[in-house]
Each structure stands twice: as structure tokens, then as C-alpha cells.
Amino acid sequence: MAIEFSCPFCKAIIRVPDNAGGGKGRCPKCATRISVPKTSTVKPADVPQSNAEPFVLSAAEGPPRSEPKPRLPTNLPAAATVAPVVVEFDPAELTRPRLGELPVDRTATTGAVVTRLKKRNSGNQSWIVGGIIGLGLLALAGYFGFSVLLTEKLSGELIAGTAATLDLPPTLIDKNQFKLPPADVSALLETLQQNPVPLNSLSMQIQLAGTEKGLQISLAAGGQAAFYRVNLSGNAAVEKYLSQHLSQLEAQRTLDIDQAATEFLVQYEKVLSKKSPPESITVFRDSLALTSLVGGLGHELVAVHGRGLYRCAYQDRSGGLYYLLPPGLTEFQLIGRKHVDGKTAVPAEFRVQVQGGIAPRKSADEKSPAKSSQSSQPPLENGEKVSSDGDEMIPGKK
Known part of the structure; x- marks a missing residue:
């Protein structure tokens, strides 16, 4: 039995075989691809008899062709009323519905x-x-x-002792740390052994002297400063911080020393050859000498008094930090050193109370420092001397 339905677009009445229900095809009249209902949607009374030849679809996509249905006879009597033309799908135009496809x-x-x-x-x-x-x-x-x-920040109160002078052991930069040809390093160290270089300021006297093993750096108080030793032992916050960050601080300090040590010998050779003035090596007081005399924590903490920022001058094996500040202070601050990029490695802000003196320290396993004259400066070459007050100042403070 055929299925009859109307095209939803042109309203043509279409007739298809009953086995085409649920498939798809093109309307023979308007060529729109439409879905075929499974049952007739046109009442038999609505389907007129017509003398017109029904539309026949041309071959198109779809499953293998089946035998076409015979066309309606064309000699039927004319319908009494005008009605849409009934057309049939070409079986080749019909396609079965795909899985999940709705007509x-x-x-x-x-x-x-x-x-x-x-x-x-x-x-x-x-x-x-x-x-x-x-x-x-x-x-x-x-x-x-x-x-x-x-x-x-690491904050709180710390205690410091003071002393006018101290006999502090020197430190040594091994000659293998210099990134220069060994022969050049040995020659420059030999010259420094004969003519040690002073890097002095009002608060400290530093001497760089050559030895067979490397560059020896010694420290003494300047004429306008005294030693202040800050005791950090027993501070739980500091100990916790160091347990997490000390290795990074030491690694950075070692990197700074390696770079500054080589730069110092290069600059020192330029001074000897008159290519640079003697004052050009004063920058190595902070970048090389003080960095070598302290540990990772001392490298990052500075003392604040008045308008001045004072680098840590020495750090002993028990972690005590030594600063060279004006004599007679009763208190000062300890904060993290700000680098050239504006960053601070150690977020510290301590208030330091000065109480009592510093116990004499001289361990059997530490060498005595090289002697540094308080009254005169050893010549660099031909009586030339280097002296510069390099204490940093806090901008905006008076």
C-alpha cells in the first residue's frame, strides 16, 4: 500500500511505496529534500484523480535501485474540483533513515x-x-x-656587644677561583704580595694581599668606627629562615665573589699599566672584600644608623655579625639589603640594643689577620694611595 503525504514546502501531494516510510528524498516539484512519514498523512478523499502525468524523480544517491512502481494511468476522468498534483518519489531517490536521525x-x-x-x-x-x-x-x-x-619580615629585638678594636682572622680567596690564565693570576698575586692594596674608608681598613695560595683579605676598624657584634643565635625565626634559605644565600654570595675576584685582578692590571686610575678599584671593597669576609646571611643584612647604611664587615663561625659603626651607639637597626634591581633577599627589620662588650675571640684553628696600619696606607705603586669613604647613604634621610 502506498504512503501519501504533502510536501511541507510546496504542498504537493506525494505518493511513495510503503517500504519507503521513514526515509528521505527530494520533492519532485520543488526539489527540496524532505523526510517521508511512515504512514499516510493525506486522507483518501483528499487525493484527486488527475489527467496530468505525475512527477518522476531522477536517479540520485541512495541504496541500490529497486524496480520502479508503475505510473498512474493518465486517462482517468478529470476531478470535479481543482486539487494539488499527486507525485511519486523515484525509488532511487529514497534513503533509509540513519541511526538517531529524525524526519x-x-x-x-x-x-x-x-x-x-x-x-x-x-x-x-x-x-x-x-x-x-x-x-x-x-x-x-x-x-x-x-x-x-x-x-x-623577620623582626623583633636583638642584642649587640661593642668593642673599639678586634683581632679578626683574615679570609683567603683561592687562586683557582680567578677565571684568568694561571700564569697571569700568579704574576698579579706576586705583585700584590709585594704591594698590598688598601681599600679604606672612614669606618674600616681593608687590605688585599697576595700569597702563594691566593688573595688574602684582612679587616680592621677605621679611625671613626667601633665593632658591633649582633648575636643571632637562639632567634627561632632567623633559624627557621636559614634552614630554608641559607643554601641559596651562600650560592649567591659565592657567585658574587667569583665574578668580583676576576674583575678585581683585571682592573688591578689596568691600574698597574696606567690604563685606569687607582680609585677605580675602590668599588671592590664592598663587592669583593666584604662579601668574602661574611657568610650568606651577613651578605644580605645591613645596619642602619642615621643617614647611613653599613654593610656587614665580618661574620664569625658561630653566626655573629660584625658591623663597623660610630662609637657610643646604644641602638641601631638591621634590615635586608636592597639590590640594584630593588629587590631584597632577606625580609628583615630588627631593632638592635647595644649592651656590654664583645668577648675576645681567637680560635686555635683560625689564623691571625695580616697586620693593617691604622696611621698610614701602604702604597699601591710609586707611593700612590687609595682611600675612599664608601658608606652608603639612605636617600631622603637627613
Whole structure:
């Protein structure tokens, strides 16, 4: 039994074999691809008899051809009333419905797809926006957590003792640390052994002398300074911080020494050959001498008094930090040293109370320092002397 239905677009009455129900084909009249219902949707009374030859579809895609149905006779009496023409699908034009495919008209399909896409995109956008907000909140929380970690300062009160002079052991930079040809290093160290270089300021006297093993650096108080030893032992916050960061601080200090040591010998050779003035090597008091005389923590903590910033001058094996400051102080501050990039490695801000003196220290396993004259400076060459007050100043303070 044939299935009869009307095209949803041109309203033509279409007749197909009953085994084509649920398939798809093109309307013979308007050529629109439409779905075939499984049962007739046109009442028999509505189907007129017509003398017109029915539309026949041309061959198209689909399963293998089946025998075409005979066409309706053309000599039937004319219908009493005018009605749409009944047309048949070419069996070759019919296709079976695919899995999950619903027979819907073209307009309805387009609208449904657009609606689904809008809903899907709307849902995706909601997820994307929500995800971005969530990630932003996590990043913000992480940033604030990291900022708190960086800005959480080591603070509190510390005790310091003072002494006018101290006999502190020198330190030695091994000759293998210099990144220069060994012959050049040996020649320059020999010259420094005969003519040690003073790097003095008002607060300290530093001497760089060559030895067979390397460059020896010794320290003594200047004429306008006294030693202040800050005791950090027993401070739980400092000990916890050092347990987490001391290796990084020491690694940075070692890197700074290696770089400054080689630069010093290069610059010293230029001074000897008259290519640079003697004052050009005073910068190595901080970058090389003081860096070599302290440990990782001392390298990053500076004392504050009045307008001055004072680098740590010495660090002993028990962790005591020595600063050369004006005599007679009763208190000063200890803060993290700010680098040229504006960053501070150690977030510290201590108030230091000066109480009592410094016990004499001279361990059997430490060498005595090389002698450094308080009244005169050893010549660099031909009586030339180097002296510079290199204490840093705090901008804006008076």
C-alpha cells in the first residue's frame, strides 16, 4: 500500500511505496529534500484523480535501485474540483533513515540546530567564563599568599656587644677561583704580595694581599668606627629562615665573589699599566672584600644608623655579625639589603640594643689577620694611595 503525504514546502501531494516510510528524498516539484512519514498523512478523499502525468524523480544517491512502481494511468476522468498534483518519489531517490536521525522539515531543522548551538555556546561560554574567574581567583590567592611570604619580615629585638678594636682572622680567596690564565693570576698575586692594596674608608681598613695560595683579605676598624657584634643565635625565626634559605644565600654570595675576584685582578692590571686610575678599584671593597669576609646571611643584612647604611664587615663561625659603626651607639637597626634591581633577599627589620662588650675571640684553628696600619696606607705603586669613604647613604634621610 502506498504512503501519501504533502510536501511541507510546496504542498504537493506525494505518493511513495510503503517500504519507503521513514526515509528521505527530494520533492519532485520543488526539489527540496524532505523526510517521508511512515504512514499516510493525506486522507483518501483528499487525493484527486488527475489527467496530468505525475512527477518522476531522477536517479540520485541512495541504496541500490529497486524496480520502479508503475505510473498512474493518465486517462482517468478529470476531478470535479481543482486539487494539488499527486507525485511519486523515484525509488532511487529514497534513503533509509540513519541511526538517531529524525524526519524533520528543513526550516524546523535549521531553527533547532541554531537553537541548540546557541544553547551549547551559551553553556560553553558560561563554563569558560566560570573557569577564567576561578583561575583568576586562584592566581590572585596565590599572588597574595606569595606576597605575604615575601613581605613577612623577620623582626623583633636583638642584642649587640661593642668593642673599639678586634683581632679578626683574615679570609683567603683561592687562586683557582680567578677565571684568568694561571700564569697571569700568579704574576698579579706576586705583585700584590709585594704591594698590598688598601681599600679604606672612614669606618674600616681593608687590605688585599697576595700569597702563594691566593688573595688574602684582612679587616680592621677605621679611625671613626667601633665593632658591633649582633648575636643571632637562639632567634627561632632567623633559624627557621636559614634552614630554608641559607643554601641559596651562600650560592649567591659565592657567585658574587667569583665574578668580583676576576674583575678585581683585571682592573688591578689596568691600574698597574696606567690604563685606569687607582680609585677605580675602590668599588671592590664592598663587592669583593666584604662579601668574602661574611657568610650568606651577613651578605644580605645591613645596619642602619642615621643617614647611613653599613654593610656587614665580618661574620664569625658561630653566626655573629660584625658591623663597623660610630662609637657610643646604644641602638641601631638591621634590615635586608636592597639590590640594584630593588629587590631584597632577606625580609628583615630588627631593632638592635647595644649592651656590654664583645668577648675576645681567637680560635686555635683560625689564623691571625695580616697586620693593617691604622696611621698610614701602604702604597699601591710609586707611593700612590687609595682611600675612599664608601658608606652608603639612605636617600631622603637627613
